[in-house]
Amino acid sequence: MSRKFTPKVVTANDLLVGDVVYLTATNEWTRDHAKAELIEDEAHAQLRLLEGAGQKNIIVGAYLADARLGENGPEPVHFREVFRTRGPSNYAMGKQVGELPGPRS
Template sequence: MAKAPKLKDQAHIVTANHLTSGDVVYLTVRNDWSRDIAAAFVAPNAEAAAAWLAEAEAQAARNIVVAPYLVPVDAGTTLPWPIQFRERIRAAGPTTEKAAGGVA
């Protein structure tokens, strides 16, 4: 099992990749996964974030998702918006040629 991350006491969401599709997904308040970041449950602090990450890791053990992890988000926005640039790219959708209408 991975070592628990050191969390800043700020808002976080949980993200992973869906096992069968590979899509970026976010853990919702219903403990299911959505491709829409707006549906992500926002854990308000480090303690809540750690609990949600544990749930996501249990789902990874059941082969629902792959490699869940926490993403710090700006809690002052109407929908959870990642602080890190990499996570903003993941939230905005694929950047591959196939996704943009190119040849696979």
């Protein structure tokens, strides 16, 4: 018997800038995990992954990542995905300070 499906989000990296993005229910890419579409059905997840990965000139490397519903929207489950919502732990850089890759402004 196959394992029970756990909820997912579609995530990738932005082609031009490189930072982490998530697919929303309206087919846009958000930099905020909480605004991602939480996908609770396996067939729908595969479809959404195809639709996301199809946006080849916007994003790179789309995949499904485990997520669960939190207070403000979907939250990551695995620590790797938690780090992707924040940035590195050695410097206040990246998403945790609302900063994109590239030079500091």
